[in-house]
Amino acid sequence: MVSRVESRPGNMPNGATRLLAIVGDPIAQVRAPAFWSAAFGARGIDLLCIPIHVPPADLLPALRGLQVMRNVDGIIVTVPHKTAACRCVDRLSARAAAIGAINMMRREADDSWSGDIFDGVGFVDGLAAAGIALDQRRVLLVGAGGAGTAIGFALAHAGVREIRVFDTDGDRAVSLRDRLSHGAGPPISCVDAPDPSDVDLAINATPLGLRPDDRLPLDVDRLTPATIVADVIMKPRQTRLLRAAAERGCRTHDGVHMMDHQAPHAADFFRFPGHDWSVETVRRLVENEQSPGGR
């Protein structure tokens, strides 16, 4: 859908530039516009990723607007719109339908729209790339909201031995357990406390940690050095949870991996031109393009 250009000086948009929007509230913190625009610029692809700030009450008209703008090829959906955006596509992947949320929407050739969600697979791919095995591991998943649900579904297909779900909203934890328990997956249980004392991997999938005065999402005093602690929070990269875990000798895994490891999936889903959209290549493209020595 997007075209290559000979050059686009300084990534300056022009009249023919195509757009990839990222929609969220708030939006100022998102990395996607700089990340993707740098990668497209480095590849000579005349596509720009632009931030779109939309409060929840206005999501539907905003998405409808983007959909009728013919040079908008795709939309990345971020917090808090991932569930509501499901209503704005013509078809959902099986995964998105099960999870009940999307984080990417693509324009098809007939101007219809397809939605899918790559948070969970990005998270699992990020663990694998960091050499953190999931096979036969016991996992504590803290948070059964949007991120927790997406990660839960990906973990259930990743060969883990068991998943324990904790959410301060017990009904939400039960709901996620029930939805994950269909099929031939691992045993799923709900737990009464975010106790990481006998799991191999503890995951924070709550928003706790975005703000410096947030309470800790799990009981760090019960951590042992054998447990790996992962966080979905991208900013700050080192959350209070990850610092506390590192102090207790645990290996940690930050939230940036989940986003970066969605890059190949996004390239495939949005059909970006070219072949190598591996995490390593895209990170190198972005770093070169954003460095002062880059163009």
Add this chain to the structure above:
Amino acid sequence: MVSRVESRPGNMPNGATRLLAIVGDPIAQVRAPAFWSAAFGARGIDLLCIPIHVPPADLLPALRGLQVMRNVDGIIVTVPHKTAACRCVDRLSARAAAIGAINMMRREADDSWSGDIFDGVGFVDGLAAAGIALDQRRVLLVGAGGAGTAIGFALAHAGVREIRVFDTDGDRAVSLRDRLSHGAGPPISCVDAPDPSDVDLAINATPLGLRPDDRLPLDVDRLTPATIVADVIMKPRQTRLLRAAAERGCRTHDGVHMMDHQAPHAADFFRFPGHDWSVETVRRLVENEQSPGGR
């Protein structure tokens, strides 16, 4: 409304970047995204001008969408949407109400929207900057559509001696004549043919000349070297009309002036930060930013 940033490498958007949209159909040919984005980049203003391609049937949802996107500060409206866009603002300038068209929409502090049109004043300012006096001149205005109407209203306030309106659609010419004839302006008449033989200035305000095989909008065989010929067409810059006029010894004035001379009005209307948004300064900013030696 827009904020300065320390630097934005290569004009790369980020999550906090604010947006100025230009809406049209087609859109690939518009200069505004590169022009304004370069000017903002040179000034360190974290604002990006992006192209939005919307067919007429989808204008209303597209504008509604842009209006609910909180980081969209303004919208430039171009062909063929200038008339229909009037229905999408909360208030019109007196000039826009009289002309029945807008080409700029601004978000106010209370999220309401104001519209105005600067095509006519840009055109008149462009003539003045080129040293082409209008005072007591006889003008042939060919085309009573959107551009012709905007230029007609600006000419009627610019001290010309008379305006002769021609349009292949006679009713449209009469309508423009009648609307221009209110108040203390110059005499306005409709003419049966686009005959430039005894006017000081002949203006093409039709789309004729956009395509190489378009017929000429006025009777060039009746041109004398005393007549200045101006065109609203921006691309190609040298239209067949302007070439034919130059061959006959006429001074010519191309359509780019009309756009460039809207820059100070746009800066004022959209309240761009900083002071000097004169045509000369903005052109220099844009040239420096777009040259290979620029950042």
